Amino acid sequence: MHERPRRTRRPYSSGPDDPRPAAPPPGRSERETDRSRLTWPPQIPEPGDDLPPSARWYGTPIPPPPRKTGRLRRLARVLLVLAACAGIVAGMVAVIRALPEPPPPTRASDPVAGVSHPLPAGWTAGTVPPVTAFTSSAGDGGTVTVMIRPAEPATDARAAAVELSDLYARLLLHGDEVEVVDDRSIAVGGRAGHSRSVRAEYVDVVNRPAYLRVVFLAGTGARPVVVVAVAQPDDPTVRAEIETVIQGLR
Structure with missing residues (x-):
């Protein structure tokens, strides 16, 4: 009975049966390799594009809604002016009422x-x-x-x-x-x-x-x-x- 010869693999084989990921190309780090796998082909920023990298994933950032403090301040100023005018009118009416009535014509x-x-x-x-x-x-x-x-x-x-x-x-x-x-x-x-x-x-x-x-x-x-x-x-x-x-x- 003939014995089949044993096949041995090289310990550091990179063939198709090797479950380990392939080594990164020369001159590129592992982090750069992982980033390139997110999108393919990798997106190259256009000239003059100042958007952050997150904008390419989640869209253009939306500015926050304007604050209403300015409108409230204007409303408060208007109310203060109206209150001041009402106080002036009330004071004038009180002064006029306090004045003595003119004597009747003689x-x-x-x-x-x-x-x-x-x-x-x-x-x-x-x-x-x-x-x-x-x-x-x-x-x-x-x-x-x-x-x-x-x-x-x-x-x-x-x-x-x-x-x-x-x-x-x-x-x-x-x-x-x-x-x-x-x-x-x-x-x-x-x-x-x-x-x-x-x-x-x-x-x-x-x-x-x-x-x-x-x-x-x-x-x-x-x-x-x-x-x-x-x-x-x-x-x-x-x-x-x-x-x-x-x-x-x-």
């Missing part, structure tokens, strides 16, 4: 008639006279009203005052009994004229006695003026206030 003027007169306490100047043809009015808002208007020249001031008092007594008083309580000449503010006053009484118990005074002032270098004062109820205090207005005509 005189009323009638540019059309060319005269002015004082306002007793509690009186105000009216915007629209209650009777047609009058250009200004004033009163206390309920008890007494004084109206003024320019008039046509007249040779007899008393006759003009009597005629006007009869006219306005019929238009404004409608009294059951009307009597004259004053009839005299008057001089006011350098003007001469005549004053006539009447008092009306009523049969019914609802209407209280009323008072009417008409003054005709002739013009000395100026247009004549008619003053009509009406008060209800008739009262000495109200008559005194009417006298103050008429005596203060300028």
Whole structure:
């Protein structure tokens, strides 16, 4: 029986049956060899490519989202400005409220008639006279009203005052009994004229006695003026206030 000769292998064989990896080529380290096995063919960076090696594996890095601190700061500034403006406005309102109210006017003027007169306490100047043809009015808002208007020249001031008092007594008083309580000449503010006053009484118990005074002032270098004062109820205090207005005509 023939024996087969034993085959022996060289201990450091690099043949195809050798399970060990092949030795790296001359001049290259094992680390460089492992890197070259990751991709094939190996990627060569293009000129001007500054991306890091990880970008070739995971893509171009994405910049982080912008911070919102800038927007919050702007919003905070706007809120501070609004708060400051609100504080200024509130301070101005408080100062205005703290200021004393201006005193009421002490005189009323009638540019059309060319005269002015004082306002007793509690009186105000009216915007629209209650009777047609009058250009200004004033009163206390309920008890007494004084109206003024320019008039046509007249040779007899008393006759003009009597005629006007009869006219306005019929238009404004409608009294059951009307009597004259004053009839005299008057001089006011350098003007001469005549004053006539009447008092009306009523049969019914609802209407209280009323008072009417008409003054005709002739013009000395100026247009004549008619003053009509009406008060209800008739009262000495109200008559005194009417006298103050008429005596203060300028």
